[in-house]
Amino acid sequence: MSDKSLESYNKKRDFRKTPEPSGQPKSTDETLRFVIQKHDASSLHYDFRLEVDGVLKSWAVPHGPSSDPRAKRLAMPTEDHPLDYIDFEGVIPEGNYGAGTVLVWDTGTYRNLRAEKDDDALTMQESIDDGKVEVWLDGEKIRGGYALIRIGDGEKWLLIKMDDEEVNRRRNLVRSDPASVLSGRTLEEIREDETA
Numbered sequence: 001m002s003d004k005s006l007e008s009y010n011k012k013r014d015f016r017k018t019p020e021p022s023g024q025p026k027s028t029d030e031t032l033r034f035v036i037q038k039h040d041a042s043s044l045h046y047d048f049r050l051e052v053d054g055v056l057k058s059w060a061v062p063h064g065p066s067s068d069p070r071a072k073r074l075a076m077p078t079e080d081h082p083l084d085y086i087d088f089e090g091v092i093p094e095g096n097y098g099a100g101t102v103l104v105w106d107t108g109t110y111r112n113l114r115a116e117k118d119d120d121a122l123t124m125q126e127s128i129d130d131g132k133v134e135v136w137l138d139g140e141k142i143r144g145g146y147a148l149i150r151i152g153d154g155e156k157w158l159l160i161k162m163d164d165e166e167v168n169r170r171r172n173l174v175r176s177d178p179a180s181v182l183s184g185r186t187l188e189e190i191r192e193d194e195t196a
């Protein structure tokens, strides 16, 4: 794990002005974690982050995850974030990179499904390089297999629910359960708390 992986993250931010964590890659135990943060920045989106080799590999998903395999959700790769970001919730002040309110929409552990295949056992980093990530998420709101697939010139990925027993074609995950799993707060309540 190289210190370079968070260079882009650290460069974009002035830690005297934003409450976000600074950080270096960290090693942890074998339990891998994920977070999905609802981020009310210049446009509302969901940041999907997976712990890989001591950092959080990140994608911005404008419409958030779906439990319907027919919904292919655009996912734009963003810079690696430090592991400490996993429970960051609060307001990034105006004038800073990513200014706006951040809410921990869901978090939990995940498994690398490609590592469990006999024929092409790939690590997470190898899966990312290959442009196809398959994970099993165990969150409080979200559960089941999800694939991230790189498309076109490599600038865009799709987040797609895999076909398994956790498929639900009727449920609108992000709409039915908007509050934080850490604090129970909505975006508005976090904004009020932090600016009071």
Ligand code: MN
Binding pocket: 039, 041, 045, 046, 047, 060, 098
């Ligand atoms: Mn974001």
